[in-house]
Amino acid sequence: MTEWDVVIVGAGAAGLFCAGVAGQRGLRVLLLDHSPKVAEKIRISGGGRCNFTNRLLDPAAPQTHFLGQNPHFCRSALSRYTPQDFVALVQAHGVAFHEKHKGQLFCDTSSEAIIQMLLAECGAGGVTRWQPCAVDTVVQEAGVYVLQTTQGSVRTPQLVVATGGLPIPQIGASDWGLRLAEQFGLRVVTPRPGLVPLTFSGSDWAPYAELAGLALPVRVTTGEKKQRMAFDEDLLFTHRGLSGPAVLQISSYWQPGTSIGIDLLPQVDLRAALADAKRHSRKRLDNALAAWVPARLAEAWTRQDPLWQRALPEVPDKALDRLAEALANWRLTPSGSEGYRKAEVMVGGVDTRDLSQQTLESKQKGLFFIGEVVDVTGWLGGYNFQWAWASGHACAQALVARG
Numbered sequence: 138m139t140e141w142d143v144v145i146v147g148a149g150a151a152g153l154f155c156a157g158v159a160g161q162r163g164l165r166v167l168l169l170d171h172s173p174k175v176a177e178k179i180r181i182s183g184g185g186r187c188n189f190t191n192r193l194l195d196p197a198a199p200q201t202h203f204l205g206q207n208p209h210f211c212r213s214a215l216s217r218y219t220p221q222d223f224v225a226l227v228q229a230h231g232v233a234f235h236e237k238h239k240g241q242l243f244c245d246t247s248s249e250a251i252i253q254m255l256l257a258e259c260g261a262g263g264v265t266r267w268q269p270c271a272v273d274t275v276v277q278e279a280g281v282y283v284l285q286t287t288q289g290s291v292r293t294p295q296l297v298v299a300t301g302g303l304p305i306p307q308i309g310a311s312d313w314g315l316r317l318a319e320q321f322g323l324r325v326v327t328p329r330p331g332l333v334p335l336t337f338s339g340s341d342w343a344p345y346a347e348l349a350g351l352a353l354p355v356r357v358t359t360g361e362k363k364q365r366m367a368f369d370e371d372l373l374f375t376h377r378g379l380s381g382p383a384v385l386q387i388s389s390y391w392q393p394g395t396s397i398g399i400d401l402l403p404q405v406d407l408r409a410a411l412a413d414a415k416r417h418s419r420k421r422l423d424n425a426l427a428a429w430v431p432a433r434l435a436e437a438w439t440r441q442d443p444l445w446q447r448a449l450p451e452v453p454d455k456a457l458d459r460l461a462e463a464l465a466n467w468r469l470t471p472s473g474s475e476g477y478r479k480a481e482v483m484v485g486g487v488d489t490r491d492l493s494q495q496t497l498e499s500k501q502k503g504l505f506f507i508g509e510v511v512d513v514t515g516w517l518g519g520y521n522f523q524w525a526w527a528s529g530h531a532c533a534q535a536l537v538a539r540g
């Protein structure tokens with residue numbers, strides 16, 4: 138049986154980062170993962186270039202970019218370890234990066250640069266890594282956690298769970314962290330897929346089924362009154378439904394059985410534009426509409442009403458108004474989502490009511506939860522990695538303070 142100051146289960150973003158910080162401050166850290174490779178999600182993230190943080194994150198107002206039962210929970214950790222702190226680390230390691238859309242920072246070359254940086258930080262902290270190594274059981278005996286693993290028994294007074302969320306089970310995701318939380322009497326907010334493409338079926342969807350591959354900027358909304366969320370982003374038609382940043386973002390807020398709204402032309406007053414076009418043009422309506430939306434989309438919409446298949450001067454004003462209204466306020470009810478197979482995050486997780494927002498320690502003394510396994514979910518755009526770094530850092534500070 139080996140003894141450690143801290144054992145961290147899960148060598149992904151949060152686990153690697155926490156291990157490096159705790160190791161460099163003098164703790165004897167064991168980091169184990171049931172996968173043969175570390176950080177598979179970092180590897181595939183950001184299209185292979187890891188969108189590792191977001192410059193626009195506002196730690197003073199975390200609810201702007203994070204959701205969960207208590208969206209304010211993440212404020213303490215995010216304000217103590219900011220995107221600027223992580224950027225400084227990236228720069229110190231000479232990792233080249235660039236800013237894309239809306240404050241998103243990506244590696245210039247590949248996600249591998251971030252993985253190598255985290256491994257170097259672990260190396261500098263003398264962190265011991267065991268992989269592949271699965272944990273069969275965890276029991277607590279006289280204030281010490283005893284783990285039976287596939288590489289033998291280990292003992293530690295401080296156990297950190299960094300096993301991530303449920304998406305992409307084929308690269309190592311598991312519900313182990315959620316089950317462990319329940320084993321120790323902690324509450325779990327029912328998980329569901331987030332940042333996920335939405336699917337549609339039935340006759341309402343039939344006119345759009347052939348539009349796969351088509352993309353355009355839209356405004357997408359869901360929810361009512363105070364719950365209402367809106368995103369101005371690109372929409373992508375897929376074979377089974379809708380994706381693209383707009384739909385991924387709204388999917389984290391969408392409740393099954395409810396509808397979403399899409400404004401296909403948020404920048405244009407289509408009613409006025411069509412009325413004007415009718416005065417000056419003899420084009421067929423679908424051809425005229427193609428000035429503002431992709432031609433295939435214009436065709437798919439105008440096919441739905443015989444009045445919309447005429448030349449502009451022959452379309453009654455009311456029919457033009459109806460088309461403008463339909464494109465600005467397209468309401469549709471998803472039949473579901475592509476699920477954890479395609480989701481980028483898990484919404485829900487270990488209930489933040491049972492965790493300290495300063496240390497990430499649970500009500501169960503010496504048991505910590507960091508990263509995606511916690512009920513904190515970020516928007517698309519580097520926010521989820523920043524939560525992994527910040528929660529890992531807050532936890533490491535607490536581990537060091539305990540010694």
Ligand SMILES: Cc1cc2nc3c(=O)[nH]c(=O)nc-3n(C[C@H](O)[C@H](O)[C@H](O)COP(=O)(O)OP(=O)(O)OC[C@H]3O[C@@H](n4cnc5c(N)ncnc54)[C@H](O)[C@@H]3O)c2cc1C
Pocket residue numbers: 146147148149150151152169170171172175176177178179181182183184187188189190270271272299300301302304305308309310311312313314480481482507508509510518519520521522523525
């Ligand atoms: C396709 C894709 C693209 C993404 N792109 C981005 C992006 O560009 N920017 C961004 O901010 N976020 C992105 N995300 C989300 C981001 O990857 C996660 O939020 C982040 O990795 C969570 O970090 P984590 O350490 O909590 O979990 P993970 O990084 O998932 O690490 C969990 C680790 O725990 C291990 N593990 C699981 N179960 C066990 C067990 N029972 N025993 C031992 N080990 C176990 C896993 O093997 C894994 O190594 C993306 C996600 C996906 C799926």
